[in-house]
Amino acid sequence: MKSLKVITQIAASAMLLFAAAQPALAAQDPTGSKQTTYPGISSDALEKFGGEAGVHNWVEALFYYIMLDNRINKIFIEHGNVARQIALNTQLEQMVLGGAVQYEGASMSAAHADLGITLTQFNAVVEAAYNACERVNTPYSVCNQLIAALAPFERSIVTR
Template sequence: MRKTYFAALMITAGLLLSGCQSLYNEPDNSLYLQLGERAGIANIVENLLYLIVDDERINEQFKGMDVVQFHRNLTDQLCELSGGPCEYSGREMRELHAAMGITDTQFNALVENLILAMEKDHVPTAAQNRLIKQLLPLYPDIRHL
C-alpha cells in the first residue's frame, strides 16, 4: 500500500512539475498584447511612416522605398520581436543598411519617431521601453560601427 501511495505521489509531483515547467517555456507575448497584437503593431508602423515623411532629418533615407513592403516587413519584425506569432522574412539588417551611411542622429530620429507613433496609439511607456530594448541589439548592424 505504501509503495502505491509513494508511486502515486511521485507521478502527481512529476505532472505538477512538468505543468509548471511548461508555463515557463511558454513564449512571453505580453509585449505583443500590449502593442495591440498584429493590428496594433501595423497601426504603429503606419503612424511611423507618416512621421518619417514629415521628418527632414531622415525622410531622404526612405525616398524610393516600397512603402507596402516596408510596412509589411517592419510590422512582421516588430511582431516577432515582441513575442507575437509573426516571422520576419525580410533582409538581414546589416545587408539592408550597408550602403545607407546612417548617422547616430538619423538612428535616434527614427527611434524618436517610433516612440511618438507608439504614444499616438497609447502604448504604455513600459511596453515602449521593452520594445526599444528588443531593438537595441540591431543597432550595430544598422549603424555599422
C-alpha cells in the first residue's frame, strides 16, 4: 500500500510538471457543437471514458473514495452538497475531455478560496482519482490524460 502512495505521488508530481506547461482550457468551437479537448488529450478520450455515462460513473467512484478518506472527506461534507459536487465535477470532466457540456460551477479559485486546502489534501484527491479509474476499469493511459489536464487547478485549489 505504501508503494502505491509513492507511485501516486510521483505520478501526480509528473502530471503537475506536464500540465503546468499547458495553456488553459480551449474555448468552445465556433459552431458550438463540441468542446475542444484540452491540449494533450486525445480526441477520442471522452469515448474511451465511456461517454457521458462513463465520466459520471468515474466521478461517482471518485467521490466514493473521497468519502472513505479521512484526510479529505470532512472538507467535502462540511463545505457543500455532495450530490451537487458530483454533478459539477461530471460537467467539468466531460468538458475537459471534449464533451459538449457547459460547466456551471464557480471558478476553481472561488470554489476553494476559503477551504484552506493543503497539497497533501490535493494529492489525496489525485489518489482517489486513480482508485476510481481502477474501480470503473478506465485504462490508466486515458485516466492520466484527464488527471494531467486537471493538475493545473492545483494552483487555484491549494491555498495553504
